[in-house]
Amino acid sequence: MTARVTLATAHRVLTQLRRDPRTMALMLVVPLVLLTLLRYVYDDRPQVFDHVGGPLLALFPFITMFLVTSVAMLRERTSGTLERLLTTPLGRGDLLVGYALAFGAVALLQTALASTVALWLLGLDLAASPALVVVLALLDALLGVALGLFLSAFARSEFQAVQFLPAFVLPQLLLCGLFAPRHSMAAVLRWLSDAFPLTYAVDGMQRLTASGEVTRGLLTDLAVVGGASLLALVLGSWTLQRQSA
Amino acid sequence: MMNSVEVAHLSVSRGGNAVLRDLSFVLRPGQITGLLGPSGCGKTTLLRALVGVQRGVRGTVTVLGEPAGSARLRRRVGYVTQAPAVYADLSVVENLRYFASVLGSGRVEEVLQQVSLADRRDQLVQTLSGGERARVSLATALLSTPELLVLDEPTVGLDPVLRRDLWQLFRRLVDEGACLLVSSHVMDEAQRCDRLLLMRNGRFVADATPGKLLETTGAKDVEGAFLALAEAAA
Ligand SMILES: Nc1ncnc2c1ncn2[C@@H]1O[C@H](COP(=O)(O)OP(=O)(O)OP(=O)(O)O)[C@@H](O)[C@H]1O
Numbered sequence: 370m371t372a373r374v375t376l377a378t379a380h381r382v383l384t385q386l387r388r389d390p391r392t393m394a395l396m397l398v399v400p401l402v403l404l405t406l407l408r409y410v411y412d413d414r415p416q417v418f419d420h421v422g423g424p425l426l427a428l429f430p431f432i433t434m435f436l437v438t439s440v441a442m443l444r445e446r447t448s449g450t451l452e453r454l455l456t457t458p459l460g461r462g463d464l465l466v467g468y469a470l471a472f473g474a475v476a477l478l479q480t481a482l483a484s485t486v487a488l489w490l491l492g493l494d495l496a497a498s499p500a501l502v503v504v505l506a507l508l509d510a511l512l513g514v515a516l517g518l519f520l521s522a523f524a525r526s527e528f529q530a531v532q533f534l535p536a537f538v539l540p541q542l543l544l545c546g547l548f549a550p551r552h553s554m555a556a557v558l559r560w561l562s563d564a565f566p567l568t569y570a571v572d573g574m575q576r577l578t579a580s581g582e583v584t585r586g587l588l589t590d591l592a593v594v595g596g597a598s599l600l601a602l603v604l605g606s607w608t609l610q611r612q613s614a
Numbered sequence: 615m616m617n618s619v620e621v622a623h624l625s626v627s628r629g630g631n632a633v634l635r636d637l638s639f640v641l642r643p644g645q646i647t648g649l650l651g652p653s654g655c656g657k658t659t660l661l662r663a664l665v666g667v668q669r670g671v672r673g674t675v676t677v678l679g680e681p682a683g684s685a686r687l688r689r690r691v692g693y694v695t696q697a698p699a700v701y702a703d704l705s706v707v708e709n710l711r712y713f714a715s716v717l718g719s720g721r722v723e724e725v726l727q728q729v730s731l732a733d734r735r736d737q738l739v740q741t742l743s744g745g746e747r748a749r750v751s752l753a754t755a756l757l758s759t760p761e762l763l764v765l766d767e768p769t770v771g772l773d774p775v776l777r778r779d780l781w782q783l784f785r786r787l788v789d790e791g792a793c794l795l796v797s798s799h800v801m802d803e804a805q806r807c808d809r810l811l812l813m814r815n816g817r818f819v820a821d822a823t824p825g826k827l828l829e830t831t832g833a834k835d836v837e838g839a840f841l842a843l844a845e846a847a848a
Pocket residue numbers: 614628629630631633651652653654655656657658659660696799
Protein backbone atom coordinates (compact mmCIF):
# COMPACT_ATOMS: atom_id res chain seq x y z
CA MET A 370 0.00 0.00 0.00
CA THR A 371 1.33 3.46 -0.85
CA ALA A 372 -0.08 6.91 -0.12
CA ARG A 373 0.25 7.90 -3.79
CA VAL A 374 -1.90 5.06 -5.08
CA THR A 375 -4.45 5.30 -2.26
CA LEU A 376 -4.94 9.02 -2.82
CA ALA A 377 -5.08 8.59 -6.60
CA THR A 378 -7.82 6.00 -6.08
CA ALA A 379 -9.80 8.29 -3.77
CA HIS A 380 -9.44 11.10 -6.29
CA ARG A 381 -10.58 8.86 -9.13
CA VAL A 382 -13.67 7.68 -7.21
CA LEU A 383 -14.57 11.29 -6.37
CA THR A 384 -14.17 12.31 -10.02
CA GLN A 385 -16.56 9.51 -11.01
CA LEU A 386 -19.07 10.75 -8.42
CA ARG A 387 -18.76 14.31 -9.72
CA ARG A 388 -19.68 12.98 -13.16
CA ASP A 389 -22.96 11.83 -11.65
CA PRO A 390 -24.41 15.04 -10.18
CA ARG A 391 -27.85 13.51 -9.77
CA THR A 392 -26.56 10.82 -7.41
CA MET A 393 -24.57 13.44 -5.52
CA ALA A 394 -27.64 15.66 -5.20
CA LEU A 395 -29.78 12.76 -3.99
CA MET A 396 -27.20 11.79 -1.39
CA LEU A 397 -27.06 15.33 -0.03
CA VAL A 398 -30.67 16.47 -0.37
CA VAL A 399 -32.72 13.38 0.53
CA PRO A 400 -31.63 13.40 4.21
CA LEU A 401 -32.66 17.05 4.46
CA VAL A 402 -36.08 16.35 2.96
CA LEU A 403 -36.67 13.36 5.24
CA LEU A 404 -35.62 15.28 8.36
CA THR A 405 -37.91 18.14 7.41
CA LEU A 406 -40.79 15.73 6.81
CA LEU A 407 -40.22 14.11 10.17
CA ARG A 408 -40.12 17.46 11.92
CA TYR A 409 -43.58 18.38 10.60
CA VAL A 410 -45.07 14.90 10.96
CA TYR A 411 -44.49 15.36 14.71
CA ASP A 412 -45.31 19.05 14.60
CA ASP A 413 -47.10 19.08 17.94
CA ARG A 414 -44.78 16.54 19.63
CA PRO A 415 -41.24 17.96 19.28
CA GLN A 416 -39.90 15.47 21.85
CA VAL A 417 -40.52 12.65 19.34
CA PHE A 418 -38.56 14.53 16.70
CA ASP A 419 -35.74 14.98 19.23
CA HIS A 420 -35.84 11.27 20.04
CA VAL A 421 -35.73 10.02 16.43
CA GLY A 422 -33.85 12.87 14.73
CA GLY A 423 -30.49 12.09 16.34
CA PRO A 424 -30.41 8.40 15.38
CA LEU A 425 -31.48 9.37 11.85
CA LEU A 426 -28.39 11.55 11.53
CA ALA A 427 -26.41 8.36 12.12
CA LEU A 428 -28.50 6.22 9.78
CA PHE A 429 -28.38 8.43 6.67
CA PRO A 430 -24.63 8.20 6.09
CA PHE A 431 -24.65 4.49 6.89
CA ILE A 432 -27.43 3.62 4.45
CA THR A 433 -26.38 5.87 1.56
CA MET A 434 -22.73 4.89 1.76
CA PHE A 435 -23.63 1.21 1.96
CA LEU A 436 -25.71 1.44 -1.21
CA VAL A 437 -23.39 3.63 -3.23
CA THR A 438 -20.29 1.68 -2.29
CA SER A 439 -21.71 -1.73 -3.06
CA VAL A 440 -22.92 -0.65 -6.49
CA ALA A 441 -19.66 1.20 -7.28
CA MET A 442 -17.56 -1.80 -6.29
CA LEU A 443 -19.79 -4.17 -8.21
CA ARG A 444 -19.30 -2.01 -11.33
CA GLU A 445 -15.57 -2.16 -10.76
CA ARG A 446 -15.82 -5.95 -10.77
CA THR A 447 -18.13 -6.36 -13.75
CA SER A 448 -16.39 -3.79 -15.98
CA GLY A 449 -13.09 -5.68 -15.77
CA THR A 450 -11.28 -2.71 -14.23
CA LEU A 451 -10.87 -4.55 -10.93
CA GLU A 452 -9.15 -7.48 -12.61
CA ARG A 453 -7.01 -5.06 -14.61
CA LEU A 454 -6.04 -3.09 -11.49
CA LEU A 455 -5.06 -6.27 -9.68
CA THR A 456 -2.44 -6.93 -12.38
CA THR A 457 -0.80 -3.59 -11.50
CA PRO A 458 1.22 -2.70 -8.39
CA LEU A 459 -1.99 -1.42 -6.76
CA GLY A 460 -2.42 -3.02 -3.34
CA ARG A 461 -5.79 -4.25 -2.12
CA GLY A 462 -5.52 -1.78 0.75
CA ASP A 463 -5.04 1.07 -1.75
CA LEU A 464 -8.36 0.27 -3.32
CA LEU A 465 -10.31 -0.24 -0.09
CA VAL A 466 -8.88 2.75 1.72
CA GLY A 467 -9.19 4.85 -1.44
CA TYR A 468 -12.90 4.07 -1.57
CA ALA A 469 -13.29 4.67 2.17
CA LEU A 470 -11.59 8.09 1.88
CA ALA A 471 -13.68 9.18 -1.08
CA PHE A 472 -17.02 8.15 0.38
CA GLY A 473 -15.92 9.35 3.81
CA ALA A 474 -15.48 12.81 2.30
CA VAL A 475 -18.98 12.69 0.84
CA ALA A 476 -20.35 11.45 4.17
CA LEU A 477 -18.68 14.37 5.92
CA LEU A 478 -20.43 16.79 3.59
CA GLN A 479 -23.74 14.96 3.95
CA THR A 480 -23.57 14.92 7.76
CA ALA A 481 -22.45 18.52 8.00
CA LEU A 482 -25.41 19.59 5.88
CA ALA A 483 -27.95 17.37 7.63
CA SER A 484 -26.77 18.34 11.11
CA THR A 485 -26.78 22.04 10.26
CA VAL A 486 -30.32 21.88 8.94
CA ALA A 487 -31.56 19.64 11.78
CA LEU A 488 -29.96 21.58 14.63
CA TRP A 489 -30.40 25.14 13.46
CA LEU A 490 -33.35 25.22 11.11
CA LEU A 491 -35.53 22.40 12.41
CA GLY A 492 -34.68 22.97 16.06
CA LEU A 493 -33.51 19.44 16.82
CA ASP A 494 -32.53 19.40 20.47
CA LEU A 495 -29.39 17.36 21.08
CA ALA A 496 -27.47 17.49 24.35
CA ALA A 497 -24.05 16.79 22.83
CA SER A 498 -21.89 19.07 20.70
CA PRO A 499 -22.33 18.93 16.91
CA ALA A 500 -18.66 17.88 16.59
CA LEU A 501 -19.39 14.62 18.41
CA VAL A 502 -22.39 14.04 16.16
CA VAL A 503 -20.18 14.44 13.09
CA VAL A 504 -17.53 12.06 14.48
CA LEU A 505 -20.10 9.34 15.12
CA ALA A 506 -21.82 9.90 11.76
CA LEU A 507 -18.45 9.57 10.00
CA LEU A 508 -17.77 6.28 11.75
CA ASP A 509 -21.23 5.10 10.66
CA ALA A 510 -20.47 6.12 7.08
CA LEU A 511 -17.23 4.13 7.28
CA LEU A 512 -19.21 1.14 8.51
CA GLY A 513 -21.53 1.50 5.51
CA VAL A 514 -18.60 1.74 3.10
CA ALA A 515 -16.84 -1.26 4.62
CA LEU A 516 -19.94 -3.48 4.63
CA GLY A 517 -20.79 -2.39 1.09
CA LEU A 518 -17.30 -3.23 -0.18
CA PHE A 519 -17.40 -6.63 1.50
CA LEU A 520 -20.94 -7.64 0.52
CA SER A 521 -20.56 -6.48 -3.09
CA ALA A 522 -18.33 -9.51 -3.58
CA PHE A 523 -21.43 -11.69 -3.20
CA ALA A 524 -23.58 -9.85 -5.73
CA ARG A 525 -23.49 -10.80 -9.39
CA SER A 526 -25.65 -7.93 -10.60
CA GLU A 527 -26.78 -4.49 -9.53
CA PHE A 528 -30.24 -5.93 -8.83
CA GLN A 529 -28.72 -8.27 -6.28
CA ALA A 530 -26.56 -5.55 -4.77
CA VAL A 531 -29.57 -3.32 -4.21
CA GLN A 532 -31.47 -6.20 -2.56
CA PHE A 533 -28.70 -6.45 0.02
CA LEU A 534 -30.14 -3.32 1.58
CA PRO A 535 -33.39 -4.95 2.76
CA ALA A 536 -31.54 -8.22 3.38
CA PHE A 537 -28.68 -6.93 5.54
CA VAL A 538 -29.68 -3.47 6.67
CA LEU A 539 -33.41 -3.68 7.46
CA PRO A 540 -33.01 -6.48 10.05
CA GLN A 541 -30.33 -4.42 11.77
CA LEU A 542 -32.61 -1.41 11.66
CA LEU A 543 -35.56 -3.32 13.15
CA LEU A 544 -33.48 -4.66 16.01
CA CYS A 545 -31.33 -1.62 16.75
CA GLY A 546 -33.61 -0.31 19.48
CA LEU A 547 -35.07 2.60 17.57
CA PHE A 548 -38.48 1.05 16.90
CA ALA A 549 -38.81 -1.01 20.05
CA PRO A 550 -36.69 -0.84 23.19
CA ARG A 551 -34.17 -3.66 23.14
CA HIS A 552 -35.11 -4.94 26.61
CA SER A 553 -38.64 -5.71 25.42
CA MET A 554 -37.46 -8.03 22.62
CA ALA A 555 -37.44 -11.84 22.69
CA ALA A 556 -34.09 -13.05 24.06
CA VAL A 557 -32.87 -14.43 20.74
CA LEU A 558 -33.58 -11.12 19.02
CA ARG A 559 -31.77 -9.24 21.77
CA TRP A 560 -28.69 -11.41 21.25
CA LEU A 561 -28.89 -10.76 17.54
CA SER A 562 -29.26 -7.09 18.25
CA ASP A 563 -26.14 -7.25 20.45
CA ALA A 564 -24.24 -8.72 17.50
CA PHE A 565 -25.31 -6.13 14.90
CA PRO A 566 -22.98 -3.14 14.52
CA LEU A 567 -25.83 -0.78 13.65
CA THR A 568 -27.21 -1.23 17.19
CA TYR A 569 -24.11 0.52 18.55
CA ALA A 570 -24.30 3.28 15.96
CA VAL A 571 -27.88 4.09 16.98
CA ASP A 572 -27.15 3.62 20.68
CA GLY A 573 -24.32 6.14 20.32
CA MET A 574 -26.64 8.70 18.75
CA GLN A 575 -29.23 8.12 21.48
CA ARG A 576 -26.57 8.83 24.08
CA LEU A 577 -25.59 12.03 22.29
CA THR A 578 -29.25 13.01 22.23
CA ALA A 579 -29.54 12.58 25.99
CA SER A 580 -26.24 13.84 27.30
CA GLY A 581 -23.26 15.92 26.29
CA GLU A 582 -20.78 13.85 28.27
CA VAL A 583 -18.26 11.49 26.75
CA THR A 584 -19.17 8.44 28.80
CA ARG A 585 -17.72 4.97 28.80
CA GLY A 586 -20.83 3.70 27.07
CA LEU A 587 -20.36 6.19 24.24
CA LEU A 588 -16.72 5.23 23.83
CA THR A 589 -17.75 1.57 23.67
CA ASP A 590 -20.23 2.40 20.92
CA LEU A 591 -17.58 4.29 18.95
CA ALA A 592 -15.09 1.46 19.39
CA VAL A 593 -17.57 -1.22 18.28
CA VAL A 594 -18.61 0.71 15.17
CA GLY A 595 -14.97 1.45 14.29
CA GLY A 596 -13.91 -2.13 15.01
CA ALA A 597 -16.74 -3.61 12.92
CA SER A 598 -15.74 -1.35 10.02
CA LEU A 599 -12.13 -2.49 10.21
CA LEU A 600 -13.24 -6.12 10.38
CA ALA A 601 -15.43 -5.66 7.30
CA LEU A 602 -12.54 -3.97 5.45
CA VAL A 603 -10.25 -6.90 6.25
CA LEU A 604 -12.91 -9.37 5.11
CA GLY A 605 -13.39 -7.19 2.03
CA SER A 606 -9.71 -7.38 1.16
CA TRP A 607 -9.98 -11.18 1.11
CA THR A 608 -12.65 -10.92 -1.56
CA LEU A 609 -10.21 -9.08 -3.86
CA GLN A 610 -8.35 -12.05 -5.28
CA ARG A 611 -5.76 -11.49 -7.97
CA GLN A 612 -6.59 -14.84 -9.55
CA SER A 613 -9.93 -16.09 -10.80
CA ALA A 614 -11.13 -19.33 -12.36
CA MET B 615 19.70 -13.05 -23.87
CA MET B 616 17.24 -14.20 -21.21
CA ASN B 617 13.93 -15.60 -22.43
CA SER B 618 10.98 -13.34 -21.72
CA VAL B 619 8.62 -16.25 -21.12
CA GLU B 620 9.28 -19.90 -20.35
CA VAL B 621 6.33 -22.24 -20.17
CA ALA B 622 6.64 -25.93 -19.37
CA HIS B 623 3.77 -28.44 -19.35
CA LEU B 624 1.10 -25.82 -18.80
CA SER B 625 -2.41 -27.20 -18.38
CA VAL B 626 -5.50 -25.34 -17.29
CA SER B 627 -9.03 -26.55 -16.61
CA ARG B 628 -11.93 -24.12 -16.45
CA GLY B 629 -15.35 -25.19 -15.23
CA GLY B 630 -14.27 -28.86 -15.36
CA ASN B 631 -13.11 -28.71 -19.00
CA ALA B 632 -9.49 -29.03 -20.05
CA VAL B 633 -8.86 -25.70 -21.82
CA LEU B 634 -5.06 -25.77 -22.16
CA ARG B 635 -3.35 -29.12 -22.61
CA ASP B 636 0.32 -29.54 -21.77
CA LEU B 637 1.76 -26.48 -23.54
CA SER B 638 5.52 -25.85 -23.54
CA PHE B 639 7.21 -22.93 -25.30
CA VAL B 640 9.54 -19.96 -24.82
CA LEU B 641 9.23 -16.35 -26.02
CA ARG B 642 12.23 -14.15 -26.69
CA PRO B 643 12.58 -10.39 -26.39
CA GLY B 644 12.60 -8.42 -29.64
CA GLN B 645 9.88 -10.54 -31.24
CA ILE B 646 6.19 -10.22 -31.94
CA THR B 647 4.50 -13.56 -31.52
CA GLY B 648 0.99 -14.02 -32.86
CA LEU B 649 -1.35 -16.38 -31.04
CA LEU B 650 -3.99 -17.49 -33.51
CA GLY B 651 -6.85 -19.89 -33.36
CA PRO B 652 -10.61 -20.22 -33.48
CA SER B 653 -12.94 -18.76 -30.91
CA GLY B 654 -12.88 -20.77 -27.69
CA CYS B 655 -9.57 -22.53 -28.40
CA GLY B 656 -7.97 -21.10 -25.24
CA LYS B 657 -6.11 -17.94 -26.34
CA THR B 658 -7.41 -15.72 -23.56
CA THR B 659 -6.84 -18.48 -21.02
CA LEU B 660 -3.19 -18.78 -22.08
CA LEU B 661 -2.65 -15.02 -21.86
CA ARG B 662 -4.28 -14.98 -18.41
CA ALA B 663 -1.93 -17.73 -17.28
CA LEU B 664 1.09 -15.69 -18.44
CA VAL B 665 -0.12 -12.62 -16.56
CA GLY B 666 -0.83 -14.73 -13.48
CA VAL B 667 -4.56 -14.07 -13.08
CA GLN B 668 -5.70 -17.55 -14.10
CA ARG B 669 -6.51 -19.92 -11.25
CA GLY B 670 -5.87 -23.65 -11.43
CA VAL B 671 -2.69 -23.53 -13.51
CA ARG B 672 -0.62 -26.73 -13.63
CA GLY B 673 2.95 -26.77 -14.94
CA THR B 674 5.41 -23.88 -14.67
CA VAL B 675 5.12 -20.41 -16.15
CA THR B 676 8.20 -18.19 -15.77
CA VAL B 677 8.02 -14.57 -16.90
CA LEU B 678 11.14 -12.34 -17.01
CA GLY B 679 12.82 -14.79 -14.66
CA GLU B 680 10.05 -14.77 -12.03
CA PRO B 681 7.02 -17.00 -11.49
CA ALA B 682 4.04 -15.58 -13.43
CA GLY B 683 2.03 -13.11 -11.40
CA SER B 684 4.76 -12.24 -8.87
CA ALA B 685 4.48 -8.82 -7.31
CA ARG B 686 7.76 -7.73 -8.89
CA LEU B 687 6.34 -8.30 -12.39
CA ARG B 688 3.37 -6.00 -12.02
CA ARG B 689 5.11 -3.00 -13.59
CA ARG B 690 7.17 -5.04 -16.05
CA VAL B 691 4.26 -6.86 -17.69
CA GLY B 692 1.48 -5.05 -19.53
CA TYR B 693 -1.85 -6.80 -20.11
CA VAL B 694 -4.59 -5.59 -22.40
CA THR B 695 -7.77 -7.57 -21.78
CA GLN B 696 -10.05 -8.62 -24.62
CA ALA B 697 -12.87 -6.32 -23.42
CA PRO B 698 -11.56 -2.81 -22.74
CA ALA B 699 -11.00 -2.39 -18.99
CA VAL B 700 -11.30 1.36 -18.46
CA TYR B 701 -13.68 3.65 -16.59
CA ALA B 702 -16.51 4.65 -18.92
CA ASP B 703 -17.49 7.64 -16.77
CA LEU B 704 -14.00 9.20 -16.85
CA SER B 705 -12.36 11.04 -19.73
CA VAL B 706 -9.50 9.51 -21.70
CA VAL B 707 -6.88 11.56 -19.92
CA GLU B 708 -8.43 10.95 -16.48
CA ASN B 709 -8.22 7.22 -17.08
CA LEU B 710 -4.60 7.50 -18.13
CA ARG B 711 -3.69 9.75 -15.20
CA TYR B 712 -5.18 7.27 -12.76
CA PHE B 713 -3.38 4.26 -14.22
CA ALA B 714 -0.20 6.35 -14.45
CA SER B 715 -0.35 7.07 -10.71
CA VAL B 716 -0.96 3.41 -9.97
CA LEU B 717 1.97 2.37 -12.16
CA GLY B 718 4.23 5.25 -11.10
CA SER B 719 4.58 6.46 -14.68
CA GLY B 720 4.85 9.96 -16.09
CA ARG B 721 4.18 9.06 -19.70
CA VAL B 722 0.54 10.10 -20.14
CA GLU B 723 1.13 12.57 -23.01
CA GLU B 724 3.55 10.29 -24.81
CA VAL B 725 1.16 7.35 -24.66
CA LEU B 726 -1.78 9.48 -25.85
CA GLN B 727 0.25 10.21 -28.99
CA GLN B 728 1.25 6.58 -29.42
CA VAL B 729 -2.37 5.43 -29.64
CA SER B 730 -3.46 8.51 -31.66
CA LEU B 731 -5.92 9.75 -29.05
CA ALA B 732 -4.42 13.15 -28.24
CA ASP B 733 -7.39 14.90 -29.88
CA ARG B 734 -9.85 12.86 -27.79
CA ARG B 735 -8.13 13.43 -24.46
CA ASP B 736 -11.02 15.20 -22.72
CA GLN B 737 -13.82 13.07 -24.13
CA LEU B 738 -15.64 10.69 -21.77
CA VAL B 739 -14.81 7.08 -22.54
CA GLN B 740 -18.51 6.13 -22.70
CA THR B 741 -18.90 8.40 -25.73
CA LEU B 742 -15.94 6.92 -27.62
CA SER B 743 -16.26 4.48 -30.48
CA GLY B 744 -15.41 0.83 -29.82
CA GLY B 745 -12.01 1.13 -31.47
CA GLU B 746 -11.16 4.30 -29.56
CA ARG B 747 -12.12 2.63 -26.30
CA ALA B 748 -9.89 -0.33 -27.12
CA ARG B 749 -7.01 2.08 -27.67
CA VAL B 750 -7.56 3.73 -24.28
CA SER B 751 -7.29 0.27 -22.75
CA LEU B 752 -4.11 -0.38 -24.74
CA ALA B 753 -2.71 2.99 -23.66
CA THR B 754 -3.04 2.09 -19.96
CA ALA B 755 -0.83 -0.95 -20.57
CA LEU B 756 1.85 1.10 -22.39
CA LEU B 757 2.27 3.55 -19.50
CA SER B 758 4.90 1.56 -17.64
CA THR B 759 6.95 0.65 -20.77
CA PRO B 760 6.52 -3.05 -20.03
CA GLU B 761 9.17 -5.58 -21.03
CA LEU B 762 6.45 -8.10 -21.82
CA LEU B 763 3.25 -6.89 -23.44
CA VAL B 764 0.36 -9.31 -23.63
CA LEU B 765 -2.39 -8.12 -25.96
CA ASP B 766 -5.72 -9.89 -26.32
CA GLU B 767 -7.16 -9.00 -29.74
CA PRO B 768 -6.00 -5.37 -29.60
CA THR B 769 -6.99 -4.42 -33.15
CA VAL B 770 -10.63 -5.55 -33.15
CA GLY B 771 -12.85 -2.83 -34.60
CA LEU B 772 -10.02 -0.75 -36.04
CA ASP B 773 -9.82 0.51 -39.59
CA PRO B 774 -6.85 -0.41 -41.83
CA VAL B 775 -5.01 2.88 -41.22
CA LEU B 776 -5.19 2.60 -37.44
CA ARG B 777 -4.29 -1.06 -37.65
CA ARG B 778 -1.19 -0.26 -39.63
CA ASP B 779 -0.25 2.50 -37.17
CA LEU B 780 -0.66 0.19 -34.20
CA TRP B 781 1.42 -2.55 -35.80
CA GLN B 782 4.12 0.06 -36.47
CA LEU B 783 3.95 0.94 -32.79
CA PHE B 784 4.22 -2.75 -31.82
CA ARG B 785 7.25 -3.05 -34.09
CA ARG B 786 8.92 -0.03 -32.44
CA LEU B 787 8.29 -1.53 -29.00
CA VAL B 788 9.99 -4.83 -29.87
CA ASP B 789 12.83 -2.98 -31.59
CA GLU B 790 13.39 -1.30 -28.23
CA GLY B 791 13.68 -4.76 -26.66
CA ALA B 792 10.16 -5.65 -25.53
CA CYS B 793 8.52 -9.01 -26.10
CA LEU B 794 4.99 -8.97 -27.52
CA LEU B 795 2.39 -11.70 -27.54
CA VAL B 796 -0.69 -10.75 -29.55
CA SER B 797 -3.78 -12.89 -29.86
CA SER B 798 -6.00 -12.49 -32.86
CA HIS B 799 -8.36 -14.37 -35.05
CA VAL B 800 -7.81 -11.92 -37.85
CA MET B 801 -5.51 -14.10 -39.88
CA ASP B 802 -4.30 -11.35 -42.19
CA GLU B 803 -2.54 -9.74 -39.25
CA ALA B 804 -0.44 -12.84 -38.91
CA GLN B 805 1.87 -11.69 -41.72
CA ARG B 806 3.10 -8.90 -39.46
CA CYS B 807 4.31 -11.26 -36.73
CA ASP B 808 7.81 -12.71 -36.38
CA ARG B 809 6.43 -15.99 -35.19
CA LEU B 810 3.04 -17.65 -35.14
CA LEU B 811 1.56 -20.01 -32.61
CA LEU B 812 -1.49 -21.68 -34.08
CA MET B 813 -3.79 -23.09 -31.46
CA ARG B 814 -6.69 -25.46 -31.63
CA ASN B 815 -8.51 -27.05 -28.72
CA GLY B 816 -5.89 -25.99 -26.20
CA ARG B 817 -2.93 -27.39 -28.15
CA PHE B 818 -0.49 -25.82 -30.59
CA VAL B 819 -0.89 -27.17 -34.10
CA ALA B 820 1.95 -25.06 -35.51
CA ASP B 821 4.83 -22.91 -34.27
CA ALA B 822 6.71 -21.21 -37.10
CA THR B 823 7.43 -17.94 -38.89
CA PRO B 824 4.67 -16.85 -41.29
CA GLY B 825 6.93 -17.66 -44.28
CA LYS B 826 7.81 -21.11 -43.01
CA LEU B 827 4.17 -21.86 -42.27
CA LEU B 828 3.10 -21.11 -45.84
CA GLU B 829 6.02 -23.09 -47.18
CA THR B 830 5.30 -26.28 -45.19
CA THR B 831 1.55 -26.23 -45.82
CA GLY B 832 1.72 -24.99 -49.40
CA ALA B 833 -1.12 -22.60 -48.61
CA LYS B 834 -1.18 -19.10 -50.07
CA ASP B 835 -2.16 -17.31 -46.87
CA VAL B 836 -2.18 -17.97 -43.12
CA GLU B 837 -5.89 -18.65 -43.17
CA GLY B 838 -5.38 -21.40 -45.75
CA ALA B 839 -2.46 -22.78 -43.73
CA PHE B 840 -4.60 -22.87 -40.62
CA LEU B 841 -7.42 -24.70 -42.36
CA ALA B 842 -4.96 -27.20 -43.85
CA LEU B 843 -3.45 -27.87 -40.41
CA ALA B 844 -6.83 -28.07 -38.71
CA GLU B 845 -8.04 -30.63 -41.24
CA ALA B 846 -4.83 -32.64 -40.98
CA ALA B 847 -5.22 -32.73 -37.18
CA ALA B 848 -8.88 -33.73 -37.28
N1 LIG C 1 -14.87 -19.01 -16.31
C1 LIG C 1 -15.00 -20.07 -17.12
N2 LIG C 1 -15.58 -21.20 -16.71
C2 LIG C 1 -15.71 -22.27 -17.52
N3 LIG C 1 -15.28 -22.31 -18.78
C3 LIG C 1 -14.70 -21.20 -19.26
C4 LIG C 1 -14.52 -20.04 -18.47
N4 LIG C 1 -13.92 -19.12 -19.21
C5 LIG C 1 -13.72 -19.68 -20.41
N5 LIG C 1 -14.17 -20.94 -20.45
C6 LIG C 1 -14.10 -21.85 -21.61
O1 LIG C 1 -12.75 -22.04 -21.92
C7 LIG C 1 -12.56 -22.13 -23.33
C8 LIG C 1 -11.44 -21.20 -23.78
O2 LIG C 1 -11.85 -19.86 -23.55
P1 LIG C 1 -10.95 -18.64 -24.00
O3 LIG C 1 -11.60 -17.42 -23.49
O4 LIG C 1 -9.55 -18.90 -23.58
O5 LIG C 1 -11.07 -18.73 -25.61
P2 LIG C 1 -10.46 -17.77 -26.71
O6 LIG C 1 -9.57 -18.60 -27.56
O7 LIG C 1 -9.88 -16.57 -26.10
O8 LIG C 1 -11.76 -17.39 -27.56
P3 LIG C 1 -12.14 -16.02 -28.32
O9 LIG C 1 -11.35 -15.96 -29.57
O10 LIG C 1 -13.60 -16.17 -28.60
O11 LIG C 1 -11.83 -14.90 -27.39
C9 LIG C 1 -13.90 -21.81 -23.95
O12 LIG C 1 -14.46 -23.02 -24.40
C10 LIG C 1 -14.72 -21.22 -22.84
O13 LIG C 1 -16.08 -21.57 -22.97
